[in-house]
Amino acid sequence: MLVRAARGAGALVLQGLNILIPVLDRIRYVQSLKEIVINVPEQSAVTLDNVTLQIDGVLYLRIMDPYKASYGVEDPEYAVTQLAQTTMRSELGKLSLDKVFRERESLNASIVDAINQASDYWGIRCLRYEIKDIHVPPRVKESMQMQVEAERRKRATVLESEGTRESAINVAEGKKQAQILASEAEKAEQINQAAGEASAVLAKAKAKAEAIRILATALTQHNGDAAASLSVAEQYVSAFSKLAKDSNTILLPSNPGDVTSMVAQAMGVYGALTKTSTTQAPSSGSDGSIRVAQRGNAGLEDELERVKLS
DSSP, X not given: OEEEXXXXXXXXXXXXXXXXXXXXXXXXXXXXXXXXXXXXXXXXXXXXXXXXXXXXXXXXXXXSOHHHHHHSOSOHHHHHHHHHHXXXXXXXXXXXXXXXXXXXXXXXXXXXXXXXXXXXXXXXXXXXXXXEEEEOOHHHHHHHHHHHHHHHHHHHHHHHHHHHHHHHHHHHHHHHHHHHHHHHHHHHHHHHHHHHHHHHHHHHHHHHHHHHHHHHHHHTSTTHHHHHHHHHHXXXXXXXXXXXXXXXXXXXXXXXXXXXXXXXXXXXXXXXXXXXXXXXXXXXXXXXXXXXXXXXXXXXXXXXXXXXXX
């Protein structure tokens, strides 16, 4: 779409069939309403942290009012280009070097807003601005690469230390759990062992009590004394056979070859014990029981001394 401005005084002629009066009318400006792309030349700009950058860009604009574009400014494209360059230098001076790379979109938007505020009187509207290339000085570029490498080494060291810490924590936790489980297992084993020993002791006590009860019942029956005498004689003979095995001191009777005399001595001991127990009279007080027990013990000791002497 073309718009022609003619008739020297500023008359506006639209597209289509137009009649021009020779000498009086002539075509002065031709404006295109299409979107125009303008390359912004490379220029120097100083950032907030005093780093000099070489930066260029591309500008997209459109003529919204052909009359203002024709009579409001001499060269609209040149004016917009110069405005874009100065605005870009101004906006870069507000940012540090790191923010220039991180905030390119916000920088582009700020430049577009600044251009539109000034170009409204020219009948031109800036649609968008894009930064093409940013060139930094070689030394700054080397410093940035060293910074990046140092940051990567730092992250690698931190990750390695965190891995070592997690590994140590896991190993310590595993040892802790192992010790806890081992102590619990040992505790359960000791409890089971104690329970087993207690059950064994109780069973032995019950068996012994039952044996004593049966023995007491048997002794009260007919010929119970004779059976007890035989058992004591057997144990007496067995005790003499074990004297040489258990101790260096051997006690022998005066006639060890006479088994009859040994049995007679054993029966004498049993008879003395039986006689002592039968001669104890029941007493109502504890003093009487103690005296009877003392007499029985004295009789037992006298009988054993008599057997040794014989």
